[in-house]
Amino acid sequence: MPPTTTFGPRTVEELRDAVAGSATSHPRLLVTAAGTAATTGGRPDPADAVVDTTALSGVLNYTPADMTVAVRAGTPLADVQAELGEHGQHVAFDAARVRRGATVGGLLATGDGGPLRQMYGTLRDLVIGVTVVLGDGTVAKAGGHVIKNVAGYDLAKLFHGSLGTLGVVAEVVLRLHPLPRTAATVALPADAAAATRLGVELIAAGTEPAALEWTPGTGLLVRIEGTPDGVRERVGTVLAKNSGAHVLAGADEEAAWTAVAAVADPAASNTTVLRAGTLPSDGPGFLAALGAAADASGTTLASSSSVGVGVHTVALSGGTHEPVLAAAHAAAGSSVSVLRYDGLAADTPLWGPPPPAVALMRAVKARFDPADRFGAGRLSPWLAPLHEGAPA
Numbered sequence: 001m002p003p004t005t006t007f008g009p010r011t012v013e014e015l016r017d018a019v020a021g022s023a024t025s026h027p028r029l030l031v032t033a034a035g036t037a038a039t040t041g042g043r044p045d046p047a048d049a050v051v052d053t054t055a056l057s058g059v060l061n062y063t064p065a066d067m068t069v070a071v072r073a074g075t076p077l078a079d080v081q082a083e084l085g086e087h088g089q090h091v092a093f094d095a096a097r098v099r100r101g102a103t104v105g106g107l108l109a110t111g112d113g114g115p116l117r118q119m120y121g122t123l124r125d126l127v128i129g130v131t132v133v134l135g136d137g138t139v140a141k142a143g144g145h146v147i148k149n150v151a152g153y154d155l156a157k158l159f160h161g162s163l164g165t166l167g168v169v170a171e172v173v174l175r176l177h178p179l180p181r182t183a184a185t186v187a188l189p190a191d192a193a194a195a196t197r198l199g200v201e202l203i204a205a206g207t208e209p210a211a212l213e214w215t216p217g218t219g220l221l222v223r224i225e226g227t228p229d230g231v232r233e234r235v236g237t238v239l240a241k242n243s244g245a246h247v248l249a250g251a252d253e254e255a256a257w258t259a260v261a262a263v264a265d266p267a268a269s270n271t272t273v274l275r276a277g278t279l280p281s282d283g284p285g286f287l288a289a290l291g292a293a294a295d296a297s298g299t300t301l302a303s304s305s306s307v308g309v310g311v312h313t314v315a316l317s318g319g320t321h322e323p324v325l326a327a328a329h330a331a332a333g334s335s336v337s338v339l340r341y342d343g344l345a346a347d348t349p350l351w352g353p354p355p356p357a358v359a360l361m362r363a364v365k366a367r368f369d370p371a372d373r374f375g376a377g378r379l380s381p382w383l384a385p386l387h388e389g390a391p392a
Contacts, residue, residue: 003030005049009056012131012139012170019168019373020137022049029135029373031164033074033106036097036265039340040110041163042350045377051168053105059083060171067176068128073105073169080104084176092120092177096265105169111161111337115211115223115260118308120177124160129173132159132166135373143173158364165375165383166368180225183210184235185253188220189244192284192305195220198241199280199307205241207234212308215263218256220307221248263304264313264339272316272343274325276332280310286331290314293327313339322348329353354382 005026009015019029030047032038033054053074060070064087071080077091077098084090094114095107102112108130113122120126129143132155142155159169190198195214202209202222211223224234239245248256264273278286283305294301299319305312316324321343328336329352338350355361365372365383 003047003049006052007049008052008054011056012133015051015053015056015133015168015170016137016139018051019133019135023136023371023373027371027373028376031109031168031374033103034076034101036100036102037106037110037112037339039338039342041337041378042380043341043346043377044375045380047376053103053168053170056105056170057103064089068173069176070129070171070173071104072171073108074103076101077104077107078102080174085179088179089176090179091126091174092116093123093126096261096263099261100265104172104174108156108160108169108172109162109164112339113311114264115213115221115257115306117306117311118212119208119210119225122160123174124157126175127156127160127172128175129171130156130159130169131171132169134167135369135371139170140167158368163375163378165365165379167374180210182228182231183223183225184231185248185256186222186224186235186238186245187218187248187256188222188238188242190214190219190242192216192287192307195305196280196283196307201241202238203308205237207237209308212306213260214305214307215260216303217259221256221260260304263302263315266302266315266317266340268317270317270343271340272321272325272338273340274314274316274328275337275339276312276314276328277335278310278312278332280307283307283310283312286312286328287314289327289331290324293324294319297321297323299324316343325350351379351382358382 007018009018026049028047029049029051030044031051056072056074058072058075062069081090094116095112096114108123131141133139159166188198192214198220199212209222210225213221222238224231287303291301297320299321300317302315333353334355336352341350362383
């Protein structure tokens with residue numbers, strides 16, 4: 001049964017008091033926010049209480065000249081973007097879940113990202129300060145409103161992708177970028193292998209793409225941002241790479257990027273969504289292996305790949321999904337994460353073989369959450385002691 005107790009703090013102080021005051025009465029805590037990533041990572045073990053951060057919301061400090069913004073972690077990123085847009089700025093981050101109200105803290109904790117990762121990276125590259133609350137109520141801070149880190153632990157990077165297993169993100173300071181004066185999308189017909197080669201060529205040619213995203217339906221999508229003259233020149237370079245290349249505009253451009261987002265965040269139920277990282281050159285082989293497993297199990301597979309950085313997202317519907325997940329684990333090992341497990345049996349192991357750094361992961365967990373209060377099950381079995389004889 002789900003926990004009957006929910007803490008809904010509105011400030012860091014209320015969050016600290018809720019965590020510290022529940023150590024005995026509610027030792028196991030599950031951190032939630034907008035719920036857009038409720039099925040990301042491992043299935044959570046039963047908890048004694050929920051810490052709901054959606055009331056921990058709002059912009060704390062925003063001075064456009066500083067190119068930074070401080071927000072409470074429960075703030076939907078879409079709300080932040082709307083305020084920043086009035087000043088010609090944005091957080092250069094486009095994970096698909098943002099459109100459904102994903103919060104800043106939730107996006108950091110899940111390590112999510114979108115096509116703009118090609119130029120701007122993920123939130124771990126855009127967070128310059130973070131405040132977290134640990135299991136004993138300690139409020140820990142790192143970074144600040146300037147673009148540098150303090151000595152000691154880099155909390156932003158540790159909490160990025162931690163899935164709520166180390167503590168609760170309370171506040172975040174983000175680096176901003178100007179909104180592009182002009183942007184254009186060029187579509188180049190290509191299969192996965194050709195798209196990977198084209199991506200390398202376009203980067204080497206100095207086109208500085210903001211995104212290089214390949215899907216089977218549209219080929220390679222190249223997003224160029226900048227000044228009107230600069231975009232025009234670089235679009236010309238892209239068009240010259242492929243006789244079938246063409247600029248998308250209006251509804252066609254919107255539809256192409258909507259289709260990319262739909263792979264990571266499909267509307268249909270009973271779907272499974274996987275994400276994996278490979279060397280860019282290994283991407284076509286990885287997708288081919290998953291495609292073969294999908295065909296053999298009667299599964300429909302949709303995919304999207306950031307070919308310049310080797311990040312691949314796969315959505316599965318129909319058929320049997322477990323063989324495709326097994327193929328992903330065999331091909332990409334511990335880099336595979338499950339973004340949605342709706343289409344998998346309840347007893348399916350969601351994480352593959354542990355990464356080489358699993359001992360370090362456990363040491364960090366022991367340092368930050370020695371009482372094991374947070375996120376039980378989300379990174380199991382990696383954070384649990386290995387069974388005797390199991391590979392380390």
